[in-house]
Amino acid sequence: IAAVHPYGSSKRSARKVTTVSRGAPPGQKVGLIAARSAGKKRKRRRA
Structure with a gap:
């Protein structure tokens, strides 16, 4: 599952830098x- 991988599923959880x-x-x-x-x-x- 992509959600388990640190680079995967950035939509739901915070992404690992x-x-x-x-x-x-x-x-x-x-x-x-x-x-x-x-x-x-x-x-x-721009101001």
Whole structure:
């Protein structure tokens, strides 16, 4: 079931963030490696 997987079913439950630092040991580097931004982009309203 996708809901059991940490990356699956983001609609119902909070999603597990997979960001990891650049200096992390190999084997820990899974997902977003040294990401500048993570998460949903929000549009900014111009003033």
